Amino acid sequence: MKWLFGARARLRWIHLILGGALSMPYFLLGSVFVGPFIGNQNVFTSTALQFGAFGVALPIAALTAFFPLVRPLSVGAVRALCGVPRGRLADGPAGSGPARVRTAAWFTLHLGLGGVISGMTLAVPPFAVTLIVLPLLTWLRDTPLGLPEVFDHTWAPALAPVAGAAMLVALAACAALAGALLARWAPVLLGPTPADRLAAAERRAADLTVRNRLARELHDSVGHALSAVTLQAGAARRVLDSDVEFVREALTAIEETTRRTVGELDTVLGLLRQGDDAGGDLPGPTLDVLDDLLANSGVKVAYTQDGDPAARAPEAVSREAYRIVQEGLSNALRHGDAAPVSLRIALRGEELEIVMENPLPERAPVVRPGGGRGLPGTAERATLLGGHAEAGPHGDTWRLTARLPVGGDAGGGR
Structure with a gap:
């Protein structure tokens, strides 16, 4: 379970949440672009519309990543939180076109995975905790919690804690896999280019x-x-x-x-x-x-x-x-x-x-x-x-x- 809840996994989870926090301004800007196409409907009332606004936000984030200082900031966060050796990452701002393109790809990947994992981190734990305590607090069964119909069966509450714990483990697994993916791609996208090595x-x-x-x-x-x-x-x-x-x-x-x-x-x-x-x-x-x-x-x-x-x-x-x-x-x-x-x-x-x-x-x-x-x-x-x-x-x-x-x-x- 160390790869799910160990120190490195926790730091990488924090790195993903940081990416989610950085994606929020772009998400709000993306919802502005999506607004004219949905009329009076609120983008936050529909999961599909939220993903649409998020899809518009990522290209905007990629464009802002072409600024040279984005790479040293990203490299600093990766070194501190992802456990990537220092020698495998570039030092200093991106000074060439290929380096900026790779930095933009990294920034988009970080914010994309971070936004998804951050949303899951906000939504899954309250629901999973509710399922875990459901057998102990019988009055919860009579309140409108929005639980699936399967929990209306008499035997379902007994299995609710198992389902809640499984959801928490699945969340940790998703965060660990996403963090490992970022750590693997960081040297590729943030590593030194031939021009960086020459400099x-x-x-x-x-x-x-x-x-x-x-x-x-x-x-x-x-x-x-x-x-x-x-x-x-x-x-x-x-x-x-x-x-x-x-x-x-x-x-x-x-x-x-x-x-x-x-x-x-x-x-x-x-x-x-x-x-x-x-x-x-x-x-x-x-x-x-x-x-x-x-x-x-x-x-x-x-x-x-x-x-x-x-x-x-x-x-x-x-x-x-x-x-x-x-x-x-x-x-x-x-x-x-x-x-x-x-x-x-x-x-x-x-x-x-x-x-x-x-x-x-x-x-x-x-x-x-x-x-x-x-x-x-x-x-x-x-x-x-x-x-x-x-x-x-x-x-x-x-x-x-x-x-x-x-x-x-x-x-x-x-």
């Missing part, structure tokens, strides 16, 4: 792109800061008693590095809190402040530039170039034994070129399981700008090279 895939791709951008920012900013701070703290600890001036310089570099990184971290976390609004340009340091990065990087850097890239490169290119240099310095700190690094940044026609080199360590660096994320992130940064980046051994040095397009108006070059 959802584009939203997921855009969200993943934003998340990857934020992940790269956190990795490059925080990863470099931790590497620099660790190296400088270790060096200061080793000469704590012999070189106070070096310790003072190391602590100053640590302070500057952590202060800058906290600001960058706060910016990224602010974008994370914005959620969907974080899809615009991501703010961050550019080549204008590259000197501060190099001064507090924890390694000696021989820096040369050609063409004034800090002033002439577009902001997006300048920002990504800064991060690429930062990742190169982080790799030199982690794997290059803090050996001196040479850095060259040059504007060559329509391209910004970055070349970083540091000596290979005597011992092979320890590689984390699964590899790091820094160099793949550098390649992604360059690719998103339409450029290219690569890194690897080059003779007895480790070389990181990146080429980023800047447009024909950047100028520069030798």
